[in-house]
Amino acid sequence: MKEQFKNQIIIDGLQYCNWNREIFEDLWRGGLTAVHATLVYWENTEESFKKIDKWNDLFIQHKDIICHAQKTQNIIEAKKNNKVAIIFGFQNSAPIANDIFLLEKFFSKGLRFMQLTYNNQTPLAGGCFEPNDSGVSRFGHAVIEEMNRLGMIVDLSHAGKKTCLDAISLSSKPVAISHANPQFFHKSIRSIDEEVLKNLAKKDGFIGLSLYPLHLKNHGDCTLEDFCSMINQLVDMIGIEHVGIGSDLCKNWPDEIVMWMRNGKWTKKKDYGESTNKDTSWPKQPAWFEKGSDIINIFNGLLKSGMNENDAFKILGSNWLEFMKEHF
Amino acid sequence: MKEQFKNQIIIDGLQYCNWNREIFEDLWRGGLTAVHATLVYWENTEESFKKIDKWNDLFIQHKDIICHAQKTQNIIEAKKNNKVAIIFGFQNSAPIANDIFLLEKFFSKGLRFMQLTYNNQTPLAGGCFEPNDSGVSRFGHAVIEEMNRLGMIVDLSHAGKKTCLDAISLSSKPVAISHANPQFFHKSIRSIDEEVLKNLAKKDGFIGLSLYPLHLKNHGDCTLEDFCSMINQLVDMIGIEHVGIGSDLCKNWPDEIVMWMRNGKWTKKKDYGESTNKDTSWPKQPAWFEKGSDIINIFNGLLKSGMNENDAFKILGSNWLEFMKEHF
Numbered sequence: 001m002k003e004q005f006k007n008q009i010i011i012d013g014l015q016y017c018n019w020n021r022e023i024f025e026d027l028w029r030g031g032l033t034a035v036h037a038t039l040v041y042w043e044n045t046e047e048s049f050k051k052i053d054k055w056n057d058l059f060i061q062h063k064d065i066i067c068h069a070q071k072t073q074n075i076i077e078a079k080k081n082n083k084v085a086i087i088f089g090f091q092n093s094a095p096i097a098n099d100i101f102l103l104e105k106f107f108s109k110g111l112r113f114m115q116l117t118y119n120n121q122t123p124l125a126g127g128c129f130e131p132n133d134s135g136v137s138r139f140g141h142a143v144i145e146e147m148n149r150l151g152m153i154v155d156l157s158h159a160g161k162k163t164c165l166d167a168i169s170l171s172s173k174p175v176a177i178s179h180a181n182p183q184f185f186h187k188s189i190r191s192i193d194e195e196v197l198k199n200l201a202k203k204d205g206f207i208g209l210s211l212y213p214l215h216l217k218n219h220g221d222c223t224l225e226d227f228c229s230m231i232n233q234l235v236d237m238i239g240i241e242h243v244g245i246g247s248d249l250c251k252n253w254p255d256e257i258v259m260w261m262r263n264g265k266w267t268k269k270k271d272y273g274e275s276t277n278k279d280t281s282w283p284k285q286p287a288w289f290e291k292g293s294d295i296i297n298i299f300n301g302l303l304k305s306g307m308n309e310n311d312a313f314k315i316l317g318s319n320w321l322e323f324m325k326e327h328f
Numbered sequence: 329m330k331e332q333f334k335n336q337i338i339i340d341g342l343q344y345c346n347w348n349r350e351i352f353e354d355l356w357r358g359g360l361t362a363v364h365a366t367l368v369y370w371e372n373t374e375e376s377f378k379k380i381d382k383w384n385d386l387f388i389q390h391k392d393i394i395c396h397a398q399k400t401q402n403i404i405e406a407k408k409n410n411k412v413a414i415i416f417g418f419q420n421s422a423p424i425a426n427d428i429f430l431l432e433k434f435f436s437k438g439l440r441f442m443q444l445t446y447n448n449q450t451p452l453a454g455g456c457f458e459p460n461d462s463g464v465s466r467f468g469h470a471v472i473e474e475m476n477r478l479g480m481i482v483d484l485s486h487a488g489k490k491t492c493l494d495a496i497s498l499s500s501k502p503v504a505i506s507h508a509n510p511q512f513f514h515k516s517i518r519s520i521d522e523e524v525l526k527n528l529a530k531k532d533g534f535i536g537l538s539l540y541p542l543h544l545k546n547h548g549d550c551t552l553e554d555f556c557s558m559i560n561q562l563v564d565m566i567g568i569e570h571v572g573i574g575s576d577l578c579k580n581w582p583d584e585i586v587m588w589m590r591n592g593k594w595t596k597k598k599d600y601g602e603s604t605n606k607d608t609s610w611p612k613q614p615a616w617f618e619k620g621s622d623i624i625n626i627f628n629g630l631l632k633s634g635m636n637e638n639d640a641f642k643i644l645g646s647n648w649l650e651f652m653k654e655h656f
Binding site: 094265 | 372426428457458459460461463
């Protein structure tokens with residue numbers, strides 16, 4: 001484990017990897033305490049339950065270095081036991097279809113984050129790529145109440161602006177945008193504008209900052225200095241306690257998965273999402289964030305930017321832990 | 329068979345019954361040539377395929393008096409063979425979830441009508457009960473194109489106003505509102521306003537008029553005279569060729585089904601839909617339309633209202649047949 005992280009909680013608030021021993025070992029050696037792992041995007045109910053079964057196999061196969069977190073206490077225990085805790089999340093509401101009773105079934109198997117939408121409209125709300133964002137629907141309202149009751153985090157990544165504002169206002173518990181960047185750093189459909197950021201913070205919400213190249217200023221050529229300067233600017237705008245990392249790191253996937261993420265099964269034509277050049281391969285990560293353990297570079301970058309060590313550790317994980325304590 | 333209907337095509341553009349021999353015999357004796365039958369509201373993909381299997385059993389069991397219509401030619405053959413042709417429809421898009429490829433699979437099993445929404449928002453569009461109707465979404469647009477290609481009728485019953493206007497404008501083939509009444513006849517969330525009616529007709533669309541008590545002036549006490557006078561007024565407004573019957577007749581169901589239709593699985597609280605008195609039982613049908621064969625009363629009512637026989641037969645079925653010819 002990285003010496004600097006020895007006594008610290010380090011959390012990556014979103015990764016989507018094709019998990020294997022090599023990836024788990026990198027996180028483990030890198031000193032990560034917990035990772036929120038995406039299970040599905042477009043998958044239906046049955047397919048999503050199968051993903052959980054697959055994870056339960058992984059927990060057995062790699063029990064020396066990973067474990068399943070269903071409570072924040074499990075994250076603290078993982079730290080003590082020198083393991084990486086995995087928190088389950090869905091990047092869409094497709095698995096629950098139109099059935100509110102499925103939420104508790106997924107919750108009982110460990111689901112702790114669910115996005116209302118993934119780019120497109122769902123029965124719950126409007127996605128960020130929709131020309132007309134519905135906001136939170138009748139079913140969406142009922143689902144948010146149920147998630148609040150269960151202790152499942154409402155994740156607004158990939159939602160439209162009206163949906164974000166509605167959900168922030170409707171939810172009785174603070175909501176998260178697990179992986180996105182502010183519009184002031186990089187203008188894109190997926191980035192979050194000032195109004196949403198300020199409303200989010202006012203209601204004790206949380207944003208995890210993304211390292212996905214299409215969310216970065218200058219994409220894969222983004223400098224660590226620019227990224228850390230954005231963090232400082234955001235901290236000044238909404239307060240440090242609302243900010244963490246949600247790297248959106250995608251490892252070990254073939255290029256076809258890029259088009260799966262964008263197209264799912266919803267269109268017979270090709271949709272290129274945020275790619276302006278119709279590229280269908282994985283975008284190049286910045287050299288200072290190519291794997292989960294590279295989170296140490298962000299820590300060092302923050303120190304170099306003038307942030308004190310205590311605050312840098314807040315960004316790297318303890319803020320996420322405090323936020324999660326409100327829920328589970 | 330009713331003597332007056334001997335050489336005529338009589339079509340009911342929507343019924344939702346718990347089908348049995350008695351109901352089929354009533355339709356058969358009543359001279360019905362074809363009925364568009366609702367298969368599902370909130371059911372998922374697998375449950376919806378099972379409903380089709382169940383219908384295929386019914387076609388075998390009652391092959392002396394019913395048959396399956398997949399083309400308008402099948403309706404004409406049914407008339408010759410003295411059978412009632414059944415056309416499949418979904419009152420929601422829940423069965424296709426977020427998967428455009430399922431449309432062709434359901435089409436190949438005979439699906440010929442699909443509503444984009446049932447009261448609530450779907451991934452495709454906004455429902456009439458939503459406070460904020462999204463209109464047709466990105467997925468909805470792709471689905472309408474696919475329905476147009478296959479020859480499946482876009483049904484806008486239970487959709488919001490913006491969704492109706494969007495779909496009418498986007499669809500390359502005429503669309504239908506299989507079962508609803510004009511706002512000028514009875515103000516309700518499910519009724520259709522003048523702007524939508526006029527746009528629908530301008531694009532060669534179709535409306536089937538409903539006999540569901542909550543869609544009628546004075547509900548179950550609606551008089552046949554008032555209903556027929558509404559038909560005449562609508563014919564004057566949008567032209568006779570766009571108008572038919574879609575009775576929304578619901579036979580042989582226990583009261584629990586009323587709350588299934590309203591609540592599906594989307595809410596843990598009770599939603600009462602259009603009932604203003606929180607009634608959870610089936611509303612009382614008008615005495616002149618209690619069963620499918622009572623369509624003869626509408627025919628006689630139209631003659632009494634001054635409509636000529638030829639036009640009354642258009643309303644009773646030949647208009648629907650001409651509209652369906654555009655699709656299948």
